[in-house]
Amino acid sequence: MPVGGAALDLTGVPLPEETLSVAKQSDAILLGAIGGYTWDANEKHLKPETGLLQLREGLGVFANLRPATVLPQLIDSSTLKREVAQGVDLMVVRELTGGIYFGKQRGFAKNENGDEIGFNTEVYATYEIDRIARVAFETARKRRGKLCSVDKANVLEASMLWRKRVTMMASEYPDVELTHMYVDNAAMQLIRDPKQFDTIVTNNIFGDILSDEASMLTGSIGMLPSASIGDSGPGLYEPIHGSAPDIAGQDKGNPLATVLSVAMLLKYGLQEEAAAKRIENAVLETLDKGFRTGDLFSMGMRLVGCKEMGEEVLKSIDSQRLAAV
Numbered sequence: 001m002p003v004g005g006a007a008l009d010l011t012g013v014p015l016p017e018e019t020l021s022v023a024k025q026s027d028a029i030l031l032g033a034i035g036g037y038t039w040d041a042n043e044k045h046l047k048p049e050t051g052l053l054q055l056r057e058g059l060g061v062f063a064n065l066r067p068a069t070v071l072p073q074l075i076d077s078s079t080l081k082r083e084v085a086q087g088v089d090l091m092v093v094r095e096l097t098g099g100i101y102f103g104k105q106r107g108f109a110k111n112e113n114g115d116e117i118g119f120n121t122e123v124y125a126t127y128e129i130d131r132i133a134r135v136a137f138e139t140a141r142k143r144r145g146k147l148c149s150v151d152k153a154n155v156l157e158a159s160m161l162w163r164k165r166v167t168m169m170a171s172e173y174p175d176v177e178l179t180h181m182y183v184d185n186a187a188m189q190l191i192r193d194p195k196q197f198d199t200i201v202t203n204n205i206f207g208d209i210l211s212d213e214a215s216m217l218t219g220s221i222g223m224l225p226s227a228s229i230g231d232s233g234p235g236l237y238e239p240i241h242g243s244a245p246d247i248a249g250q251d252k253g254n255p256l257a258t259v260l261s262v263a264m265l266l267k268y269g270l271q272e273e274a275a276a277k278r279i280e281n282a283v284l285e286t287l288d289k290g291f292r293t294g295d296l297f298s299m300g301m302r303l304v305g306c307k308e309m310g311e312e313v314l315k316s317i318d319s320q321r322l323a324a325v
């Protein structure tokens with residue numbers, strides 16, 4: 001179903017009603033990244049990105065899980081020194097349907113001096129903080145039991161409330177160690193010592209930014225999948241990256257973040273654990289064989305394009321299927 005730029009071109013709106021309705025009736029949704037130069041200059045501010053925000057809101061998928069794991073195969077692709085990168089395995093739990101991207105008070109206006117202003121507002125209600133905090137505590141409990149809540153509670157009221165509510169919930173999770181960190185420090189600590197993190201919970205905009213940063217620990221933004229879930233209804237699965245318009249159409253994109261998003265879809269959305277594992281194994285085997293798209297390339301590896309990388313993953317999935325028969 002069309003969403004984003006494709007939908008704008010076809011229908012004049014970035015999320016047609018029919019797309020949302022079909023999505024809601026589906027078991028799970030896989031989203032290709034949206035956006036591009038064609039629509040950036042749109043004077044009416046009708047953006048493909050609005051369609052994605054509307055889709056997330058329409059599906060009620062408030063919890064965005066973004067795992068960042070440094071695979072042994074990609075240790076030389078990480079921007080970090082080997083000893084810092086080795087063993088990094090963290091999960092960013094990003095609030096996805098609230099905060100500054102959704103603040104109702106937004107727009108363009110003039111200030112008292114007649115200067116043009118653009119403004120947005122960050123609003124969080126307790127129910128929004130509580131439900132994402134619960135997902136984060138539950139996630140941390142199933143991982144290594146460490147939860148770091150990232151905010152800017154030294155400056156922002158929305159963050160002050162965030163910190164208060166997350167702290168209150170900690171008493172329900174005595175087995176989870178809760179810490180708090182300001183986002184500027186978190187951005188630095190992710191590079192200095194990423195292994196200190198297990199699960200990170202944070203608001204919409206901080207999670208957006210920190211997960212792009214975390215992707216470079218793993219080697220490339222082309223490696224990071226995500227799952228967005230709500231209380232009920234289908235989940236939304238998508239790579240964390242955008243449409244990469246600077247390399248579009250050149251067969252250079254790394255397809256693995258999307259492929260791994262399909263694995264997350266199978267695992268969390270359809271409870272097809274075995275099929276998810278087959279895809280994950282295929283990705284690992286393809287990397288083991290030395291295939292690398294340009295974003296991951298390091299000395300001694302085999303440079304391939306997007307298409308060939310995809311074909312190699314498919315071959316590996318097929319060979320696992322044959323082995324299972």
Ligand SMILES: NC(=O)C1=CN([C@@H]2O[C@H](COP(=O)(O)OP(=O)(O)OC[C@H]3O[C@@H](n4cnc5c(N)ncnc54)[C@H](O)[C@@H]3O)[C@@H](O)[C@H]2O)C=CC1
Binds near residue numbers: 034221242253254257
């Ligand atoms: N969820 C989504 O659909 C998102 C959409 N966007 C949209 O995408 C467009 C481009 O945004 P950017 O800020 O440039 O972010 P981007 O994530 O598309 O690209 C950032 C950089 O990473 C590279 N990159 C991204 N994905 C890659 C992949 N799979 N393989 C290899 N390299 C990859 C790109 O070539 C570029 O140099 C914009 O219109 C933006 O709004 C941005 C982020 C998320």
Ligand SMILES: CC(C)CC(=O)C(=O)O
Binds near residue numbers: 049050052053101
């Ligand atoms: C439309 C944007 C909020 C998309 C984005 O950058 C993301 O979700 O990571």
Ligand SMILES: [Mg+2]
Binds near residue numbers: 208209212240
């Ligand atoms: Mg982003």
